[in-house]
Amino acid sequence: MHDTDEALFRAVHGIAGRLAGQPVPVVMGVLLSQLPEAPGLEAPEIRRIAEEISVGRDPSGL
Secondary structure (H helix, E strand, C coil): CCHHHHHHHHHHHHHHHHHCCCCHHHHHHHHHHHCCCCCCCCHHHHHHHHHHHHCCCCCCCC
């Protein structure tokens, strides 16, 4: 796994563990402030990740 991908997956996993069930805007704000920059990671994808976390899923795959 590429270092950037691993850092991204680990960050999403940590955020998912802390914010599962929180409203999408709350999760999105944390994702935007804490995710490492990654090619192709733009607002629609971050929103999808936030929606998954908001319903209690961990989209990181870890």
